[in-house]
Amino acid sequence: MKQGKVMVDTGKCIGCGLCGRICPAHNLEIKNKKAGTVLERCILCGQCSAVCPKKAISIAGRENDQIEKPGEVRLDPGAVLDAIRFRRSIRDFRQTEVPREMIEQILEAGRLTHTAKNLQDVSFVVLQREKDRIEEMAVKVFKTxxxxxxxxxxxxxxxxxxDxxxxxxxxxxxxxxxxxxxxxxxxAQNMEFAAEANGLGVLYSGFFTMAANASRRIRKALGVPKGKKPAMTLVLGYPNVEFLRSAPHKELSVRYM
Structure with a gap:
């Protein structure tokens, strides 16, 4: 079976039309009371397989990548706002190792992020053993x-x-x-939420991202594949400082029209 192909099990399909209604590419339609694809390929967003009440739709090669929703999943609005309000960029970290399962959860938050045109073009380089060596390369770039x-x-x-x-x-x-x-x-934003939910502090290192984009040597050391570029760098660890209150912000600037 061709990878990335939308498949419809007509034996399970009840012709409800939900898949066609939510398909952003308009690539599914009901004919003879059964769903079917219009084109060979689409953006493969998986919306159709997620909404089908009879599990009649799947994507070849990704059949085992779906999890049943346990019920209504909602974040507490006040808690979300407080998480944003009280987060700070951390530049003082404890020398405590981050557990592997925590790192994998943060990476999963990045993998599951929605992407434009469902490109799913995001990948990651985790710097631990080679972190100091790569940082030294970036330091040389910035000193120049x-x-x-x-x-x-x-x-x-x-x-x-x-250093x-x-x-x-x-x-x-x-x-x-x-x-x-x-x-x-x-x-990176979703990964930050996952990291802070685990008690980690986060710093967005725009400076390192700039150095990596400016230096072919750093990109080679990171193994950046052709066609991709460093979009952001997250520095992570347990914070060695406690902030007691939110930082002041400018007043809200908004216009309702």
Whole structure:
């Protein structure tokens, strides 16, 4: 069976039409009271297989990747808002190893992220053993360009490029790779929520991501495949600092029309 092909089991199909109604590609229609595909291929979003009440639709090669919904799954709105309100970028980490099962849960949050056109183009590089070596390469890149940045930015002049300028001695960093940068950023956001739910602190290292994109040597060391690029880097570990209150923010700026 061809991988990535939408399959309809006509013996199970009851012709309810739900699949056709939710298909964003308009690739399913009911004929003779049975569902069928219009085109050979579509964006393979899996919406049809997720909504079918009789499990009559599947995607070849992904038959075992679906989990039955146990009931209504809703986050508490206030808890979500508080998680956003009280999160802080962490730059001071405890030297405690992050459990493997926790790392896998964070990666799963990235894998499950919705992507534009259902590209599912996001992949990850977990930096642990090679973290210091890769960071050293990035430090060399930034030390090369710092004199130029110092000419234009007082903040840059005050920033010292130390050996741990990017990862702050955290036990773990994850580089998010993607063809479409937006997809990588969306995955990083979901991964942050999973990390913080496990009690980890998170830093988005835009500086390391810039260094990786600027340096072919770093990309080669990371094993970045052709067509992809580092979209974001998450620095992770147990925080060594406790914030007691939310930080001040600008007032809401919105227009209802």
């Amino acid at each position: 360009v710092k004199p130029i940045a110092d000419l234009f930015s007082p903040m840059a002049r005050k920033n010292e490029i130390t 741990h300028f990017f990862f702050f001695n955290a036990p773990l960093a994850i580089v998010v790779l993607a063809k479409d940068k937006t997809n990588g950023i969306l995955a």
